[in-house]
Amino acid sequence: MFLGMSTPDLLVVGILAVLLFGPDKLPEFLKNATALLRKVRNFSEQAKEEVRTGLGPEFKDFEFEDLHPRTFVRKQLLGNDDLGIGELRDGIGELRAALDPEPVAAPHESRVPVDLRKRSVDGGRSGERPPFDADAT
Known part of the structure; x- marks a missing residue:
């Protein structure tokens, strides 16, 4: 596994690279890409080293x-x-x-009984509709 990619994924990426860059320019592209990665990695390491030296000897293990x-x-x-x-x-x-x-009591051993029955919203008037307020909608 390379960069978390499976073998079929790597194969698809390789085929796409050959199709995009062509077999004659692909080695040059890979050479340039690896050189760029090397430069970025070196730059990153130099920046980390500068920060470590700037922090002082107390942070040598940072x-x-x-x-x-x-x-x-x-x-x-x-x-x-x-x-x-x-x-x-x-x-x-x-x-x-x-x-x-x-x-502390377990959740199923609560001290206060809980009423889980559904209560009517209209306050017991089961046949009537609640009043309509046009301004509220």
Whole structure:
């Protein structure tokens, strides 16, 4: 698998490339495309290195991938608890226990009975239509 594409997808892309560029210009196009990708990758690495040196020696272990929200949350919740999220979680649990000493009832064991019968909208006048207000429509 290349870039998340299956073999038939790669085959279709290859056939389209041959049809669009022709068999004689395709190698030159691929050479130019790989050179462009190499330049972009080098530029990106240089920019990252400049940011790291600009931040100073405290951030020598800084990784840009850690800025992605999903990675950041996973790192903070599953390990490396530098922000003290575990302490917050424990504190919230203690606070809940202090405020509500009774165990929380399961949803099917509610304390207040719930009436699920359908009530009439017209207040019991089942044969009459509700009044029509032309200004409200």
